[in-house]
Amino acid sequence: MSPCTHKPLLSHLLVLLAVTALAACNPSTESGGNSDNGNGDGGGGNGGNDNNGDLVELDYGVGFVLVMDPAPNQIALRGYGTGQIPETTRLAVQVLDNDLNPVAGHDVSFAITDSTGGPELTRDSATTGSDGSASTILRSGTVQGTTQVEVSMDLLDSNGNVIEQDVHVATTQPVSMHTAAPVTDGMSLSADVFNPEGYDYNGIPVQVTVHLGDIHRNPVADGTQVNFLASTGLVDPVCTTDNGACTIEWRSAHPRGDGRVDILARTNGNDAFVDTNGNSRFDLGESYEPQGEPFVDTEGTGQFDPGDFFWDLSGTGDYTPADPGAHYKGIGCTEDALEHGHCDERAVVFNNIVLVASGSDLRLDPEPTDVSVSDTVIYQMVDQNGNVPPAGSDLSINCTDASATALDSEVPERPGALFGPWPVVINYGDDPGSCTLEVQSPNGLPQRYTISVN
Ligand SMILES: [Ca+2]
Ligand SMILES: [Ca+2]
Ligand SMILES: [Ca+2]
Known part of the structure; x- marks a missing residue:
């Protein structure tokens, strides 16, 4: 330039x-x-x-x-x-x-x-x-x-x-x-959609953003690299932060498993510590949180379980949990702390986010049956894996003689529970007749149910 x-x-x-x-x-x-x-x-x-x-x-x-x-x-x-x-x-x-x-x-x-x-x-x-x-x-x-x-x-x-x-x-x-150094409790992940229609289609994108701060909750240094991996689909391998954040794209692809998508982000940084004397540096005697090896919390248990993917940073061939007696990992130790072996290596800063690649083959569970006038019924809308339907999926109603209204039938991009149905409440009116309930994802074929309102 x-x-x-x-x-x-x-x-x-x-x-x-x-x-x-x-x-x-x-x-x-x-x-x-x-x-x-x-x-x-x-x-x-x-x-x-x-x-x-x-x-x-x-x-x-x-x-x-x-x-x-x-x-x-x-x-x-x-x-x-x-x-x-x-x-x-x-x-x-x-x-x-x-x-x-x-x-x-x-x-x-x-x-x-x-x-x-x-x-x-x-x-x-x-x-x-x-x-x-x-x-x-x-x-x-x-x-x-x-x-x-x-x-x-x-x-x-x-x-x-x-x-x-x-x-x-x-x-x-x-x-x-x-300090500009990532700290182990300073990483968080977000996604623009948690339930993309990715189970039956390739290349459906999700933007995943990582936010990364230091011990003062200031943005880390611009250009900090964050690496990513995913359990299913495809994910960009790395992004570099600008003002404490950067974004990668996940795309649907094989393998798909049961639709669950675990994405793990990691970078190097500092163990979180309590800076009791306010000098921004780790001193002997200050409490800190040693980390275990980074892992993908596949079942969402909040802890490492056999079968969870992990990085064997220690080279032991198995998962190494946090060692309460481990030295403080990071940079910024005082001279005394350095002499006692702290800050001899960087900590791994990591976090997970879970998405679901929702399928396009929707159904109501259990299958709708005839109802009585004035009934209020809760239907469970799910995809073929029993997961929440893709964002934008909807339940529509067409009635003859009868009338019915549905509450909150469109599935949002942040549906809360990912590995279960999206419940929809239907109030049937006072008139007898018949209604056709139709569930459909944005890209899928409709599934119809015709019932009588007696
Ligand atoms: Ca200190
Ligand atoms: Ca786990
Ligand atoms: Ca290990």
Whole structure:
């Protein structure tokens, strides 16, 4: 996208390379700025980095400072840095004169607005290079939150004389700091339809969305990968989160079994723990919940049972349940906890969702028989496996002389119980006659029952 894309740089190289990186940009093709306050871009040949920035006019009309947006603007709390989300971010400014030419050799100072939890700058002042830029590195602290960095400098007249010293000229865009690590009790799954008409048709889709949070119930780092498997049908193998969620598609296909569909999602993360001292990190003595190996809870018992599919992460050849004496698994342990063997591996964060691939061959169970006027009868609508009918299935009534009305006859996309009938209540009117009851799925053939109302 940009002619001057920069890969993430190691923090110890960042300061040295920042100047080079800015200078390497071709200003004629850089959009430069996109500020919230509507200030201009870095136009006029002084466009900045491949992130955006705010162009701020200096007091006394002595030039401008281009404040680059932090890149990235979300960082991990100290101890939680990963390849996906680092613990540092670079903050850069570019000092420009009234003609938007870079001002070299100018001292710029930086200061953190909120130091709660100990975020720090690698340096609190820098001198602009030949391209007018100066930068520092913000290193995260241990408390979740947001901070900004204030930029100050002396204002000089055109002769280089100081008009005013150490003037606060700008504040960077906010940088948020959070653990961003999935936690074992922070994964949940949802589906747009729980009873697709997938038993008799291939390729009927269900969108399954996973939501994933950290110990503060903030979204995990963007780009976190979540893997999926399903007991029947076809499922996309992986999605990557954006703002704490991502969606995959399940599609009906062989094998089908009895229509039950178990979908399991998993990723790596942290054991849930109680952060009694509020430092966002696992300390010795804090309680935590070790996990057993991930499994597909096939019969919905809430526990592993023989026959449930599982991942043999331990390589023992059998299912390994949670060990109450296991070390805390994850990242973000304190030094003491690390020395005692905690945080030596990642926890597996997983959860299940159950769907049913409903069939198209519907019936009423038991088979309707003749009724008396004014009767109220509950009919059980089921598919050929005894499961709930597909979403959109309906019971319709056509009567001659008689009249009848059905309550809640259309099956919704979230029918509650999946492995049983959908009950429909019919009130027969006061007049004798005959009625035809017809049950039909959206794609199936109708099943008709004609009864007398006596
Ligand atoms: Ca703690
Ligand atoms: Ca089970
Ligand atoms: Ca095992």
